[in-house]
Amino acid sequence: MITINHATKRYGSRSVVNDVSLSIGEGTLTTLIGANGAGKSTLLSLVGRLLEGEGEFLLEGKRIDRYPSTELAKRLSMLRQSNHITVRLTVAELVGFGRFPYSRSRLTAADRRIVSEAIEAMDLTNLSGKYLDQLSGGERQRASIAMIIAQDTKYILLDEPLNNLDMAHSVHIMKLLRTLVDERGKTVILVLHDINFASCYSDAIIAMKDGTLVYHAPTDDVITPDALQQIYGMEIPVCEHRGRRFCLYHL
Amino acid sequence: MHRYILLTLVVIFSLASLSLGVISFEETTMHILVQSRLPRTISILISGMSLATAGAIMQLLTSNRFVTPTTGSTTEWAKLGLLIILIWTPQASVVTKTLFSFAFGFAGTISFLFIIKRIKLKEATLVPLVGIIYGNIIASIATYLGYQHDLIQSIQSWTQGTFALILKGRYEVLYLSIPCLIVAMLYANRFTLISMGREISISLGVRYQATLYVGLLIVSTISALVLVTVGVIPFIGLVVPNMVTLYRGENLEQNITTIALLGGLFLLACDIISRLVLHPFEIPISVTASIIGCLLFILLIVGRRRHAA
Amino acid sequence: MQPRHTLTILVILVALSAALFLFYQLPGGAVAYILERRAIKLAALIVTAVAIAISTSIFQTVSGNRILTPSILGLDTLYLLVQTLLMFLLGAKSLAMMGRISDFLLSVAVMIVFSLALFSLLFGKHTMPLTMVLFLGMVFGQLFGALASFFQLLIDPNEFLTVQARMFASFNSVNTALLFSSSVIVAAIACALVFFLDILDVLSLGRESAITLGVDHRRASRLFLIIVAILTAIATALVGPVTFLGLLVVSLARQIAPTYRHSIILPTSCLLSMLFLIVGQLLFERIFHFNTPISIIINFAGGIYLLSHLILRGTV
Structure with missing residues (x-):
């Protein structure tokens, strides 16, 4: 369980996240949505302790900043958007870093197995010996996700993981995240721009606008024309296809 | 409005500068005034105004507020040019020396612009850092040549800019900066436009390359003139334009007179301090300008940080 | 080439150059005195080389930037x-x-x-x-x-x-x-x-x-x-100040040992740094008899190397 109490992040006089309180249950896939600059990424970074702000952030009842760094890294991992890495690393080496909280740099046989599983899950087996700077943007993105999977934490935060990915890989990753939640009891929180992915795969949706929380509800309660009008300030028809709701905002 | 205040201050400081000297004002003859004091005050004013303007132009040409002729390798190239002409013909006239260091400064700055266009630098402060690395390379060539020809002493004397040696008949070449300043005023708007990038300026009908070269010509001429007559005076090209743009934005056409006047004022003030602190001795103005300029610049950066936060 | 082989070769080269530095052109008289002077100078070169190489590579790692040096x-x-x-x-x-x-x-x-x-x-x-x-x-x-x-x-x-x-x-x-x-x-x-x-x-x-x-x-x-x-x-x-030595050797070390591992980058940089300083000093002092300080040449070569590297790669 992740609990956020009165999270606020200010830059000068402007608050990007303004007094947000919510809690997210175990074993769920929750998506953060909202317009540009709504504060989604900032909120996620605050939970992932990449940013410092006001408020209280609890992981399983204990304040995040009270955890020893390594202990927290075994429970919570986070992928930032535009995670550009400047060192020359192969895919396998990068994913291997996911085991750092457990084994530092001396990987055990079990670590190696987890690493190669993560690489395989991200469809990167053929590329595992390649250097990151030889890969396309989408392949690098998948390598970063593979590292997070290898870190094997109970809580996973992903900031726009579908960036740079084509349709097939996007669907593949969303399905994989769903499996992690359903079969391995992980808790996944992610920021998505494609609202239809959010609608199809998440258990709950957190909607933000101008730094404040607008909705935190089961997916079907948020994917309605009224709620979307409030979140995005535009008229968005919603239709159903094979039992899922889709937003048609393109016209 | 502020321009008139600045102008008044410049006049007051100029008079103060004229009245300063080893011999008290009452005893000062017309002869001393014409031979030494007037040339000195005029050359300080011209150098201050043109160095500040050159700094402002350089910042627009590179779209970076930390680049000046000194951090953009122009000065190092100009020094190398001066050294080479001194090795080649030690008896060269002021005009030849100026021409040589101008040519080197011009070519060198073009090469610096080429380098920073080639390297995609993510952070603004990396541009002057690359400029300084580049300047260091050029300086090491100069130092090597200096060692080989026993000219280290003269290199050091240029680095210590001073107005103490300015006399009638030895500074007049500085007047050539005035046409540069006039051209700079005429082109001010175009410099602002090209600082927004090649595409934008071309789509707004500005001839990018031509404007760039005009700017470079002005910057290298000014650098060479001041180097040959006075020496290197650091920081003025960095501090003065940054102080003005912090409060008034980066539109050069609006700021150019303010920048020039403030530059003149800054250097006059430095010169007066240089002469008063150890009276009757005199501190080289480059030392005073560095100390005051550094302190102002540090305040500026810290202040901007507070401002932004 | 395996990183370990690179390291071995570098160790041998450094040892050779150190020996050369100590014994090359040893004059007839006062051998003990001259050897002692040379040993002191050699030690100074090595300490400096290590300090500069380590500080520059750590600094670059912490700053995530390849053209900076403390x-x-x-x-x-x-x-x-x-x-x-x-x-x-x-x-x-x-x-x-x-x-x-x-x-x-x-x-x-x-x-x-x-x-x-x-x-x-x-x-x-x-x-x-x-x-x-x-x-x-x-x-x-x-x-x-x-x-x-x-x-x-x-x-x-x-x-x-x-x-x-x-x-x-x-x-x-x-x-x-x-x-x-x-x-x-x-x-x-x-x-x-x-x-x-x-x-x-x-x-x-x-x-x-x-x-x-x-x-x-x-x-x-x-x-x-x-x-x-x-x-x-x-x-x-x-x-x-030997401003560019660190940049030069760390950048070269990353070229000949392209890895992220500091267990390899650090020793490679240190050895390269020693090699540069010892050979440079040897050439300067006893072969060319230059009266120019070695730091000038290091700054020149280091600056040129760094800039051309940046220009060729087109990015930092």
């Missing part, structure tokens, strides 16, 4: 300023009595305090980008230089001359006692680093990945920057 922080002019001030305040005689070790330690302490004060801007409430801090460091460097020349004007010219030699450090005038204390510090730091190599590896992934992987980024960077400050200060006080 040598441009303005420490050399700060050293000059400390020396000038001591001379100004104490006079040449008392300064001579103060002894070189306390003078050395004082200068190193001042340089460390200054670098740490600068680096603290990186971690304060309003954090400043690292490049900005470096730029500020350079501006401070100019300020120190100007202040030093100001105080030099106030010093009696005769006194100034007698102590001037002391201010411009070089490989030719290394003091044995200083050398001993600095080699102890450098060796201790190098040994301690062995335990932190994997943390450095993680830091090279960048701040965010490091935090996610459970490294306390702020504490780790602070620790490493302290090490950088100490090493840079020692190298500067020992032999003066």
